[in-house]
Structures are given as C-alpha cells and as structure tokens.
Amino acid sequence: MAGIIKREQTLDKFFYGLTFSAAFLVLAVIGSIFISLFRESLPAIETFGFYRFVSSTAWDPVREIFGAATTLYGTLVTTFLALIMAIPIALGIAIFITELCPKFLKPVFGTAIELLAAIPSIIYGMWGLFTFAPLMGEYVEPFLQQIFSPIPVIGKLFSGLPLGIDILTTSIILSIMIIPFIASIVRDTFALTPVQLKESAYGIGATRWEVIKDVVIPYSKTGIFGSVIIAMGRALGETMAVAFVLGNKHAIATSLFSASATITVTLANEFTEADSDLYLSSLFYLALILLTMNFLVLAIAKTFLTRKGKVWC
Amino acid sequence: MTEIAKRKLINSGALCLACFAAAIGLFWLIFILSDVLRHGIAYINPSLFCKTAAPPGMDGGGLKHAFVGQLLITFFALLIGIPLGILGGTYLAEYGRYQRIGRLISTISDIMISVPSIVIGTFVYAIFVKPIGHFSGFAGSVALAIIMIPVVLRTTEDMISLVPWEIREAAFALGAPYYKVILQVVYRGAATGIFTGILLAIARIAGETAPLLFTSFNNMFFTTNMNEPMPSLTVTIYQYAMGPYDDWHEMAWAASFSITLFILTLTILGRLMIRWKYKN
Numbered sequence: 077m078a079g080i081i082k083r084e085q086t087l088d089k090f091f092y093g094l095t096f097s098a099a100f101l102v103l104a105v106i107g108s109i110f111i112s113l114f115r116e117s118l119p120a121i122e123t124f125g126f127y128r129f130v131s132s133t134a135w136d137p138v139r140e141i142f143g144a145a146t147t148l149y150g151t152l153v154t155t156f157l158a159l160i161m162a163i164p165i166a167l168g169i170a171i172f173i174t175e176l177c178p179k180f181l182k183p184v185f186g187t188a189i190e191l192l193a194a195i196p197s198i199i200y201g202m203w204g205l206f207t208f209a210p211l212m213g214e215y216v217e218p219f220l221q222q223i224f225s226p227i228p229v230i231g232k233l234f235s236g237l238p239l240g241i242d243i244l245t246t247s248i249i250l251s252i253m254i255i256p257f258i259a260s261i262v263r264d265t266f267a268l269t270p271v272q273l274k275e276s277a278y279g280i281g282a283t284r285w286e287v288i289k290d291v292v293i294p295y296s297k298t299g300i301f302g303s304v305i306i307a308m309g310r311a312l313g314e315t316m317a318v319a320f321v322l323g324n325k326h327a328i329a330t331s332l333f334s335a336s337a338t339i340t341v342t343l344a345n346e347f348t349e350a351d352s353d354l355y356l357s358s359l360f361y362l363a364l365i366l367l368t369m370n371f372l373v374l375a376i377a378k379t380f381l382t383r384k385g386k387v388w389c
Numbered sequence: 390m391t392e393i394a395k396r397k398l399i400n401s402g403a404l405c406l407a408c409f410a411a412a413i414g415l416f417w418l419i420f421i422l423s424d425v426l427r428h429g430i431a432y433i434n435p436s437l438f439c440k441t442a443a444p445p446g447m448d449g450g451g452l453k454h455a456f457v458g459q460l461l462i463t464f465f466a467l468l469i470g471i472p473l474g475i476l477g478g479t480y481l482a483e484y485g486r487y488q489r490i491g492r493l494i495s496t497i498s499d500i501m502i503s504v505p506s507i508v509i510g511t512f513v514y515a516i517f518v519k520p521i522g523h524f525s526g527f528a529g530s531v532a533l534a535i536i537m538i539p540v541v542l543r544t545t546e547d548m549i550s551l552v553p554w555e556i557r558e559a560a561f562a563l564g565a566p567y568y569k570v571i572l573q574v575v576y577r578g579a580a581t582g583i584f585t586g587i588l589l590a591i592a593r594i595a596g597e598t599a600p601l602l603f604t605s606f607n608n609m610f611f612t613t614n615m616n617e618p619m620p621s622l623t624v625t626i627y628q629y630a631m632g633p634y635d636d637w638h639e640m641a642w643a644a645s646f647s648i649t650l651f652i653l654t655l656t657i658l659g660r661l662m663i664r665w666k667y668k669n
Contacts, residue, residue, distance in 0.1 A: 084566040091568035092484060098476035099485065099494050102542065105535060106497055109504075109512045116515045168410020176407060187660055189414050192421075194656040195649060196596020198623050199425060202630055202645050206638070207424050252417045259414070283400035306503065313505025315599040316627065340507050340599070347511065347603050363511040367504065374500045382496075 117361035119354055135326040142358035146326040150336035155311040158250035166258035171288055174266040193256035201320030204249045209321050213240025236333040241323045244332040249317050254307035265299025266292055298380050305377035309370050315340035339366045429646020432639040441611045452644055454611040458620040462526050462605055466533035466594055471587055474538045478545025498539035507599035509535050514603040526619035529605025537590040544586025552578040581666040585659045592655040598623035622648055
C-alpha cells in the first residue's frame, strides 16, 4: 500500500514537471528567438550602429552598405494605409452584426467575415498578383489618376505609371486581411455593452445611430483601440501577400503608384541569396527590428484588452 | 427640415453605411474564393497528384512531390507541436491558474501567436539550418511547430479551464492522484475543445509559406528524406506563380485551390464543433 502511494506521488511530481517544462518552453523559445537574432545581427550592429542603420536609405549588397530606412518606410506606410482603409469598414461590419443583422444570419455572417482571416496569405498573394493587381493597374488606378492628378499636393500621391504592382494595391490587400481581426474583436466588445445603458438612451428618444455613436462606441473604445493595434501587428508582419504585389524596390516612394519594399519582403526575397556575412547579418538585424516592433505593439494591445478583465485575442 | 427629420436622416444614412461596409466585407470574400475556385478547379486533374515536376518549360508533370512534402513537414510539425502544446496548456490551466508565471506564459503565448512567421523562419535558420549546414524538412517542421504550439497551448488552457472544478473534486474524493484526475477526467471533459484547437492549429500552419522559405527550402524532386531540402505546396505556389511559364501558373492555381479548400473545411469544421459542444 505504502509502495503504491509512493509510486503515485512520484508520478504526480513527474507529470507536474512534464507539463511545467512544456509551458516553460514558450518562454524559452521567445527568449532564444530574441537572443539568437541579436547574436546573428551583431556584425551589422557593430558596423552600422542603431541610429545610422535605421536612418540610412542605402541598400547596396555589392558595396556592402545597408540601411533599414527604405524597408521600414515601406512597412510603416503600407501598414498605415491598410489601417486607414480597414478601420471604417471593420467598424461598419461590427455595427452591422451587433445592431442590424437578423438574428439567424448573425453566426453565418460572423463566420463568413472570419473566414477572411483563415484564407492563407499566399492565396491573397496569388489572387493579388493575377487578378487584383491587373484590375487595379488597368482600370482603378488610371481612373484615380484622372481625378486626383490636377489637384496640387494630392496629385503627387497619384503620379507615375500605374502598373498595379504598388503601394496602393498592397495596402488594399493588407486591409482586407486585417478587417476580420478588428471586426471580430470589436463585435465582441460591442456585445458587452450593458443593455440598460442602451435602453436608457433609447428611452430618452435617441436614434439607433445615436445610441451606437454615443453609448456603444464610447463604452467599447479600449476594445476598439486594442483590436486596431492587434491588426497593426498583423499588417507589420505580413509577408507572402505583400511579396507578390509590392515589387521589392528599395526606395522611398512618394507616390501610391510606385513599388516599394517591406522588411518582410526583403527577408523573403534576399535571405537565401545573401552571399556575404554582413549582408546576412543585416537581414537578421531587420528581422530583429521587426520582431521588437511587433512584440511591443502586441504587448500594448494586450494591456489594453486585458485591463477590463477579459481577454479577446 | 425639422430637427427630428434631420436626425432620422443621419440615422438611416449611417446605418446604410454600416450595411455597405458589411457588403464590402462579403464582396471581398466572395471575390477571392470564387476567383480561386474558378482558376483552380479547371486545372485539377489526376496527374497533378500522381506525377512529379516536369523539367522547367516542358508540359505535363504534377505536384506529387509538393503534396507529399507538405504532408510530411506538417505531420512532423504536429508530432512536435501537439504534445507540447497540450502539456503546456494543461500546466497553465491546472497548476498555474493563479500563479504569476502561469499568467506570464499565457500572455506571452498570446503575443507569440502574432509574431511574424517569417521571423520564426529566420530564427530556425539561425539555430538549426546554419549549424547543420543545409536546409532540411525537419527544420521546416520545427518552424511550423513553433508557430502552432502557442495556438494549441492557449486553446487547451481555455478548454480545460471550462471543465467544472467539482468534477475534479469528485475524482480526488475517490483517492485519485492529480495526474490521474487530469489524464482520465479532465482530458475527457475537454476532449472536443482540445481537438478543435488542434484542427484550427493545423489550418493555421497548412497555409504558412514564409517560415518554410529558409528552413525546408524547396526541391523539384520527390523525396521522403526529412533531412534534405523538401518541397512544400506553399513554397511551390510561390515559386510557380513568380515563374515565367503558363503551366506553372496553372499548377499554382490548382495547388492554391486544394490548400484553400483544405483549410476552409478544417476551419468551418472546427467552428461547428465548438458551437455544437458549447451551445449553451
């Protein structure tokens, strides 16, 4: 009897240790990702420093001068434009699902929007390259150019030959990819608004839109903010869809119709072709910068979304 | 116009915009899926699954090598990822529910779910491919496993947390040690949920391309040796789509169609299972 209890106690401890090490592995992995990326990028850090690397627009593999400014610019611009396009649509979708959609359609429509997030990014890339970019280059962009190019300052954004492989197309595709992330989190926070609050507003004669605008949205602003930041994290790290339609050109572009490069695309296209140690190390440096940005952005989103005691993501 | 009429007008205008936004969302989904379906279904044929690649520029050939490679890489990723994810999730829900370290790991896993997959590719390149000196299918599996572990871990944690504490107490009262309670009672209660988590994790990694670019790399030949560079469907789609030949593009569409169909089926199945299990 004592033997059995002893054995069970040992097994109990063993199982505890087993599960603990599996859980601890997550910390170990994220830690070693940071450490090993830092170690691999040391030569580039020593050669270029931080400020000089981030601010330099050079990307010259032949002369071995590398800077992150062009790719950082591409990453930030496409992410920013994608967010601007995605936020209103995603909010509209969330309003539609919580306030307007007939009850029996709610789960169907919600799942349909979430399927947009399940489509792998390489499919977005295929569709973008073969179907969407030609449409943009042939019809949409010349049309936009016609309208906007006579206007003095804005016209500059629409200059150049519209080919469809450019910042605008990429941002639109990115915006489609992040809509479901914002929409589904915002929908959940909308649904948490206390019914009493809404009913009091209706009681004093507010219209549906006024209830949404003045009660539901203010009540869920942390959720909205958090969801936008999560979507931003996604857009920053998106690789394959962008690799197909952005054109991988290292330059600071001022037109929406010019090709550009992001950190992710540069990694995808040049990593296996980097022929010198400094080149490879600079690519690792880019990866480290991307990881750090992404990690910070998501940590901010987490603190926003968990502050109210519920975790959505 | 009276004040009320104006407010009513704004109200209907805003609600129309919301409907319009919903229509846009639906439009993109239908546009993309119908496009993949239209292009893909035309090029699905038996030789796609039975033949390996023809030399570049030549007609014929198929993607058998890529299908097999994808299956192998995914299989080994699951072999690493599922047990680690489930065990880790068990710790978080059972032992670490109110511990600092448990909460920390849970938060970090949430963040890790969103770490760019290409960064994980560079990491595996640095710790696995570079020391060994060549690309390999195993490296691809490790990269995919790192991506799926946080997904499985978090769903397992959530699903185990839903199992009522009284059920465990009933088992304790019979004198069962904790590990037996977990293995035989808790897991049974959370099985559907954990299984759903695994389905969704498979759907997540099946479409990943970026982490495979520098790990399993690519290969035009049929191989089952996981220690060699391995072809995968997704990387092959990338290569073929960017290539110059029309029949490459056709095969890329066919592969895109198969992979989309597989992933959407898994995703919908997973959601239906969750709804069916936790209806109330």
